[in-house]
Amino acid sequence: MAEENSRSKKTIPPYMKAISGSLGGIVEASCLQPIDVIKTRLQLDRAGAYKGIAHCGSTIVNNEGVRALWKGLTPFATHLTLKYALRMGSNAVFQTAFKDSETGKLSPQGRLMAGFGAGVLEALVIVTPFEVVKIRLQQQRGLSPELLRYKGPVHCARMIVREEGVLGLWAGASPTVMRNGTNQAAMFTAKNAFDTILWKKHEGDGKVLHPWQSMISGFLAGTAGPICTGPFDVVKTRLMAQSKSVGELKYRGMFHAIATIHAEEGLRALWKGLIPRLMRIPPGQAIMWAVADQITGFYERTYLTNAPL
Template sequence: MAEKTEKTTTKSIPPSIKALSGSLGGVVEASCLQPIDVIKTRLQLDRTGSYKGIIHCGSTITKSEGVRALWKGLTPFATHLTLKYALRMGSNAVLQSAFKDSQTGNLSHHGRMLSGFGAGVLEALVIVTPFEVVKIRLQQQRGLSPELLKYKGPIHCARMIIREEGLLGLWAGAAPTVMRNGTNQAAMFSAKNAFDGLLWNKHEGDGKALLPWQSMISGFLAGTAGPICTGPFDVVKTRLMAQTRSDGGLKYRGMFHAIRTIYAEEGLRALWKGLLPRLMRIPPGQAIMWTVADQVTGFYERRYINAPSNEIIPLEKKS
């Protein structure tokens, strides 16, 4: 029994490999899904009903600003996703190791959820908030002529925000971002593990490698619950990040004030603005990311954890 316990505790993928798998998945996801993110941001910032829906918003942007406008903010978005997933996957692995039972090496459902929530809070504070502030400021600008745009690019945008609003201006909307990301990751990691086990009987360290289409299904399903639950936090986050002091005063004074104001002025449904494009972006994004990440971690499991040589060579030498 002791031998089995020791074997269980050693069969784990290092946080560095988890971080690498997440960063590679982030690059692929950003390249594929940037236009949907631009449309989501424009819909969330639309207070006058200029856009009639996702297709109308996308076609309006393309006609008035060109196709390239659908990839506005791609540089900070891709960098943000790469760093975010590296931190998310790596920190979640570290936290899961801390929450594992020291005797059996098992991780409880509560431990998995707390690990996901902690990873979400960390990524929100360290990476997500400042990158999304820059991305949203770039995405809300209309037109492509550089001389007509306030922000000329990601670095220029960050400098302008710091100059006009101080360093903390890059952390506008931090509170709803923390709540959104913490809740999202708690649900996502728990759901991904559950779907892998239920659908494919796959458990970490068992040597099985999911096929890409299996990873896509598990990742897609795991990514659906979060946007519905955290819609109000995402809308509030976008509104807080988009407003600037140079506009003549701040309309929203904080997370709770923004929720009350949006509800009073625009109704309850406004707190879920942009939900459909989020559902078009996040579940497919998770499907893409987990497809790449599972292939990386699956290769590591086959090569370094479950390779036959790891079990034979150290124990006995062939004569």
């Protein structure tokens, strides 16, 4: 029993979690950027210009070229790398704080709280400003630099700060906090549950999942969040896309945006872009966890299970 308790207290340090998450984020961003561009265009489409995912993608390619599907890749990739590093590292810190001091075990409630805390932190520090820049770039149509308001991510950020103030980079922060906090609480809890149920994998046991096993667990864990948080994601996108420099703001905040969208476009509009979100987030989680689990699994096997107790 003493040996079991001692081993259960040995965990992967937060910096290793951060490294594994950042590397997974780079791979994910490179693979899935086109789906994110399509999702953003669908969420911003109030006039019904796009008839669906395939029509939106083909319209972008026909009118703007294939490269347009990778608009905003630089801030998206940077944002994912930093976001996953902060998410994985802070979640590890929060989990340590919520563990029982005697047994070293983490309760389901503690796991949920740790995930929610990590989601709130990433939303405020990383996600909101990067997504504001990304969405402003993605909503621009065309590829000719002279026709574009924003010439790139740095120019876009500078324009927002100059015209709207520093807080302009945190437009839509409230729904982003709600979306990310809820998403990460569900995701970390579900990933741990699927690892245990499907593969009998427990953190710190030294067992390294095969990449396909990690992908299945990550994919399943990534499905619930988009369905539950669809309205927050749509509102976040609308709030981030509007600029104070081009006239009066249509939406005055999260609750006003929800009410306005519901009144003008119907209840289903609050889940616009859900299918491309489901096409991007679960596969993204599958890719990220496949990379992250290999790194943390190697660390567990090398430094935890072989270390003297």
